[in-house]
Amino acid sequence: MIDYRNLRVALLGAGAVGSQVAALLLKHADELADRAGAGLELAGIAVRDPDAPRDADLPRELFTTDAESLIVGADIVIELMGGIEPARTHLLAALNSGADVVTANKALLATHGPEIFDAADQVGAQVYYEAAAAGAIPIIRPLRDSLAGDRVQRIMGIVNGTTNYILDRMDAEGAEFADVLADAQRLGYAEADPTADVEGYDAAQKAAILASLAFHTAVPLDAVHREGITQIDRAMMDAARRAGYVIKLLAVCERLTGEAESSASGEAISVRVYPALIARTHPLASVHGANNAVFVQAEAAGNLMFYGAGAGGVQTASAVLGDVVSAARRHVAGGVGVGESTRANLPVVDIGRAVTRYQITLEVSDRPGVLASIAGILSDGRVSIATVEQAVIDPTTGAATSTDTETGAASARLVIGTHKAREQDLSETVERLAASDVVTRVVSVLRVEGD
Template sequence: MTDDRRLRVALLGAGSVGSQVAALLLQHADELAARAGAELELVGIAVRDPDAPRDTDLPRALLTTDAEPLILGSDIVIELMGGIEPARAMLLQALTAGADVVTGNKALIATHGPELFEAADRVGASVHYEAAVAGAIPIVRPLRDSLAGDRVQRILAIVNGTTNYILDRMDSEGADYADVLADAQRLGYAEADPTADVEAFDAAQKAAILASLAFHTTVPLDAVHREGITAIDAQMMTAARDAGYVIKLLAVCERLDDDGAETISVRVHPALVHRDHPLASVRGANNAVFVQAEAAGDLMFYGAGAGGIQTASAVLGDVVSAARRHIAGGVGVGESTRANLPIAPFGHAVTRYQVTLEVDDRPGVLATIAGILADGGVSIATAQQTIIGGSDGADLASSRALLVIGTHTARERDLAATVERLGASDAVERVLSVLRVEGDGR
């Protein structure tokens, strides 16, 4: 360190991530000071209960239930409380006072990011949020800074470790969803109430953030189409495996040519990923972000998407960046959201599909189904039939078949209308599943 400058750092929250951040700030103070150009003094930690058990031993003198003096007296405020309020009010208070803020709060950034960025711009401060998406994986800075001069075309991302753990075990072991979910809860990968993960609320928040960064456009959370994984079963896993795919919960952010106009599509849903694709090899609770850019080409960011010590790494990287800005002077780096690209309705998305039907095993059925698909503007790429009913073909009336149809690219609204007509056809007993195919080189 070149001088004796000191920056005051306040921490809001001391849960699994916050306690690790505090411990690392104290343990590696000299190293962080050398990197930042100033001593980073942790002046206090605001908590609900100073006596609550924590993952690491923290000096009792640093703990307080009174956050306001910390916020108003600090150069950098780190928020790791989670939730919307009081986190939003506290960060606005910090920004108004001229402090830079660092947060890992994905829900807050996804819903109130523009408000925070505007408050920062008014006073020349910065909002840092690397830890809000994909834990330890550096993806916010690469999208915001490294690729700012490029044109990102598409992002395919696995950004929820709980669902990836569940789907990975269902694929590799043939296990049932309910059994794997119970194991995930026992191991701490899933909460007692897993709704935020398995219904894709968590992934949708991260998708909104990724799309806003990639396309320089504010993407409201309610513009993200969301589907969870609760309908995925062993039969769907088997059909995917037989076709050379694996099922992943994907966040998909992409540019569309929407009848000659450029729009963007942001969606989260289970998808088929070919086993040759890099995302197919993402195992367990890990995360990965696959970026396709016009000049840079294909880029893959992979690693731990959660965990106290891992996420603390991303938080401290932001703290060092904020400290360097204070030392260098000048205004903070603002968000680039001026492209204002329109967000297409989900029905405008274009991809390939795998449609699985239970049908009568009799002549003419395939022709009928092909006709329905053709009438809807959906073209068949592959079709595989497996007999699932009737013992030896003698009782044709009771014979059933499983028909798995792979399509060429189609628009979501056309496919949805076609599936509805298939479900109403006498040739189809049941529409068992419809899965989108992503990452196939479109």
């Protein structure tokens, strides 16, 4: 028998996720109350247009356009509006009133996280955000709680379903980027304006959140290096396949050692988002379709993999409701909220400090001495060659064909795999290659991750 009073829950936003959260709160009220130790009363749903069509059939009387009044008196406020304003203002008002907050707003947390967490600390409230980094995948609690006694060394994540869907189909079908993007938009995987996804902005926001948790350091969004996938084409996919790789848009959050000039501990953080090659034997290579996965490497726990749906109304609602139950349990138990652990204060360094392997694709003159010249440029730049593949370019079709023999063709394509090198050295070396008289153009440079 539950003898604790009902907790008032205010919901801000009733889009794809919000409407499912409301429907599940109403449908499973008794079951959720048993888990939480208190009844969860949906006090109302703040929206711009109460009469707009919804993904779930919800009582009309729950809707209001007055978010401010709804927040007053609420014990738990669920923010699923998205964007920065008015979401930021509403969240701060909820926290200042003493309410706990549940949000899936990655953009808000990536840009105003410290302000929001500080507001919660001031009043002893709690911010829950399991759905903000990887949809339905439980990754926030493992990083914040389960691994709090360990040292996370590295995180690699596929945290954007749209880009994974596009790259997966390009790899499996040999399709071109523009064609698959159009299909993704028709299927609802991509927005009419896909910029946030395909240019890596969404993944960068999630990377900032994950890195802040993993390394106990506030990571500002503008410190995250970001590249998108719009330059990935069929030729790059083919070269990756021949070399035993697949291309994924990865969020990489890494602890760097030997950075004495950066911090007293000699450690720093590198946070970056870009399309990268990953071996087909790596667990992340098997993440298909619009799914997400986060691969964590910890000092004591070793390698951990978290996999599942990274988006979707019902799926994300699952993570939101888990946070609601946690917030309700805290109310029943009493006590102040647990603040975010960001006291490590490790510096976030630019991508030039990162060390990884690379695949450089060059279009070159097909004549004697070319490879020797290129090898010399790479050696001078402290970049060591691991593998070389030559492909002759057909002058009539522009297609490249792999070959091990001299053909006399006017131009050829070289795909060079490197040993590990520092990003700054690699970048300067690529500039010298581009300026060389034996290189027609630098076709692409891809990092190799997962080794």
